[in-house]
Amino acid sequence: MTRQEFLFLSNPEKFLFYALAFASLGIAAWQIAGRARLWLSGKPISWGGPQRAGWLRWLPATSALRWWWGNVWSYVLLQRKVRSSRKRSGAPMHLMIFYGFLTLFIGTTLLAIDTYSPVKFHRGLYYLLYEQALDWMGVVFVVGVVWAFFRRHSMSRAELGRAALSPEIDEALRAKQSVDGRRRPMSHALSDNLALGLLLVLGLTGFLLEGARISANPHWFDATTSPVGFSVSSLIGRVSPDGYRVIWWFHAFWVFVFFSVFPRMRLRHLVMAVLSTAGRPPASMGELAPISLAEVEQTGQIGVAVARDYSRWHLMSLDACMECGRCTEVCPAWAVGKVLNPKQVVQDLRGAMASGEAVASAVSEEALWACTTCNACVEACPVLIRHVDLIVDVRRNLVAEGKLSGPSAVMLRQTASTGNAWGAPAANREDWMKGLDIPLCRDGVEFDWLLWVGCAGATDPGAVKTTKAVAALLKKAWVKFACLGPEEACTGDPARRVGDEFLFQDKAQQNVSVFERYAVRRVVTPCPHCFNTLKNEYGAFGGRFEEVIHHSQMLARLIAEGRLQAAAPKAAQVVFHDPCYLARVNNESDAPRFALGELTELNDALIPERPSRSRLAEPPHLGRKTLCCGAGGGRMWMEEPPTHRPANRRVDELLATGAQTVAVACPFCRIMLDAGIKQARPDDDVRLVDLAELLAERNA
Ligand code: SF4
Ligand code: SF4
Structure with a gap:
């Protein structure tokens, strides 16, 4: 049982078929090769691992093959x-x-x-x-x-999630390309x-x-x-x-x-998506690639000025974009009317890759500074484009060229001079401890955990309440911990995401040498930004930890071990706001809910006697799909009119649940939501607290 191929076709017809088939495949290959030439103009991708000599270096390592196959299996074949x-x-x-x-x-x-x-x-x-x-x-x-x-x-359009493809944007892009002398693209x-x-x-x-x-x-x-x-x-x-x-x-x-x-056509993603997903960098969403001084000496510049300064993979990923607009649909900056449209950033960079024009003129600078690095776009993108890498790399160049001014430039100077993004002197890092008998590393105490406080936790009055509550809970649960006090300096996260890579590296090296001095192996911190940086980024600078955890994770453990009691808010009276750098970037949204007495998978796994019903009110955006408060990426130190604050949108969502208490787990979110709540409900008594404070009340 089979069938005959080329049924009724003569030999000349078969020959013609082969000729046309090869010609059409050749046209496809020629077009893809044209793009591949542009990708190859970028920097080589380093896969890490041992360097191999001779002809072996041309072959991918087994681990790289496993990585590629795993990505193709998960993201292409299973369409994750x-x-x-x-x-x-x-x-x-x-x-x-x-x-x-x-x-x-x-x-x-x-x-x-x-x-x-x-x-x-x-x-x-x-x-x-x-x-x-x-x-x-x-x-x-x-x-x-x-x-x-x-x-x-x-x-x-809204239902399709295609806000990015509004006729105005579409027309603006086409007009721009027409003025630039490029071929006018077809409408989407x-x-x-x-x-x-x-x-x-x-x-x-x-x-x-x-x-x-x-x-x-x-x-x-x-x-x-x-x-x-x-x-x-x-x-x-x-x-x-x-x-x-x-x-x-x-x-x-x-x-x-x-x-x-x-x-x-957009159908090109049939091929490009396979290439970009297979070869995606083996770096977590929360990790930015470091740049070295040797690299700067060799190239004479910092960051990305023209498209070929990106890595080959990043350039290839631009061609994988299927223009679906999902990144723009979830972008908190775009949602409040800012010019940042991540889909268009990708399209503009694609244009810059072909034309060779400076990236900062292809993409609006205003758009580049508007990014909160919340990674919502990265999470949404089906072809794994890393918008945050693309944006921060250009910011690095803009900062090096002296194009950053205003409060965020002041923040960089403060971080450099005082080691605190808020500009408080190092000695002030002990102020919150007064009368609390907090153990300090320099006193030679034995400790299992370093309580990393962070600039906000030591300086901002609201965040200081969180720090005190966490310290009180650790003491209550007999956790052996210590703080660094004035020896702690900013992790450098805001500096890095604003684009001052070498200020970040300076702070990272300074902190790592302190960690080594006290043999720090386990760190707990109430700041998701510090948590992300210590956990995902300090390894490249010698940070060797057994564990870095967020305070919600520590509190969840202590509750599971019976050393603390979970908070017990009245049903639907508390709504929890997931911080981007905890829930999305580091995939943790169960621990805070567990600490707040909510039903989670953790409850099932850790304690059999879980609360009998759900206690939290939940907003529409939660977990990995959380909505950014607008503080990340250095935006905390950038001016924006009240109408353009992502926090206001988030506050509306949180308050629409009817909850009277908004629980947070990040000092940055706390500052932004505080301003939003005061603006939305100036006369109301909505309470804004860190989850540690609710636990401290329960465990007083
Ligand atoms: S990281 Fe967040 S703010 Fe920046 S482009 Fe992506 S979605 Fe928008
Ligand atoms: S989500 Fe990814 S594929 Fe879709 S438009 Fe944005 S960058 Fe392109």
Whole structure:
């Protein structure tokens, strides 16, 4: 049981088919190679690990192969991001198109192998199953494409999550490129419709061809193995050999068109997404790549001035962008009317990669400074583009060129001179301890945990309340801890994310030498920004810890061990705001809820006698999808009109739950939400507290 390939086709026709097939594939390869030349103009990607000599260096290490395969498996074949980030019909529709296309592609490849290799396996039971799989997955593919058409034309832009594609933005981008002398791109709507139309034609002509094949050359098993093709053959009736050849060429024509044009359409993500996801840097979302002095001496510059200053992977990832707009949909800066549109940043950088123009003129500087580095865009992006890397790398260059002014420039000077982003002298880091008998490392006390206070925790009056509550809880639970007092300096997180990489590195080295002096191995901190930097970024500067945890994680442990009691707020009276650098960047949203007496998976795992019902009010954005307060990325020290504050949007969401207490777990969030609450409810008595304070009240 099998079927004959090139049925009724003459040898010259076969020759013509091969010529056209190679030509269309060549056109696709030529277009991709043109882009690859641009990617290769970037900096090499370092994969770490032992350096290998000789020809071996050209081969990827086994660990790199495992990494690539793991990424392809998870993000491409299992469509992890698509399944987790798309809403309503978006995910199933995309999955149908993807798996349908993938099956047809694999099926065609197997057919080609059988036809051209000496091994003939396309027969017997395997062949029957093969035909049936292709038939049904062809239906899945066509239904997915039709669904996409209807969805596109029946849903509003907002429902599609395509705020980024508003006609104004679209037109502005096209006009800009027109002025720059670049070819005026097709509108997104037209391009999308053409892409979907092409896929639909491929699917439908495939079924037409199968029906014609069955009509012209029927087999006894066709009705079973190709039910759709068989139905089509019943509809079209008898097909002559010449009729079959016409239909065959018609289908082949659209295949050639597909290969020739897909690299110029959003469909290019079929290839680019595989490349970008496979080779994504093995760095966590919260880790920025360091730059070395040697690199600066060699290149004569800091950060990214033109696109080729990015790594090859970052340049390649720009081409993987499918312009879906999901990054813009979740961007807190865009949502409050700022010019930052992460999708457009990627598009502008793509343009700069091709034109060679300076990045700072291709992308608006105002947009670059508006980023809070909240990573919502990175989390949402299905092709794993790292917008924060792209933005901070340009900021580094702008800072080095002296283009930063205002309060954030003052913050950098303060961090450099006092070791405190707020500018308080080092000696003031002990002020909060007065009368509390806090153990200090310099006194030679034995300790298991370093309580890392952070600049805000030692300086800001609200955050100081958190610090005191955490210290009181640690004492209550008999945890052996100590603080560094004046020996603690800013981790350098705000400086790094504003773009002053070498100030960050200076602070990192200073702190690491203090850690070594006191043999610090475990750190607990109430600041998610310090937590992220110590945990994910200090390793590159010699920070060797057994554990770095956030105070919510420490409190959850102590509750689970029966050393503290969880807070017990009245049902729905407390709403918890997940900090971006805890929930999204470091994937921790259970521990704070557990500490607040909420039902979580942690409850199940750690204590059998969990609270009987959910106690927290929850906002629409929570966990990894939390909404940024607007303080990160140095935005805390940048001026913005009250109407453009992300915190106000978040406060509206939190208060809409009806809760009278807003619980936080970050000093930065506390400062921003405090201002937002005072603006939204100047006469109301909404309470803003850190979760540690609620626990301290319960465990007093
Ligand atoms: S990190 Fe946050 S603020 Fe910056 S572009 Fe992404 S979503 Fe917008
Ligand atoms: S950067 Fe990612 S999320 Fe944003 S438009 Fe491109 S593919 Fe979509």
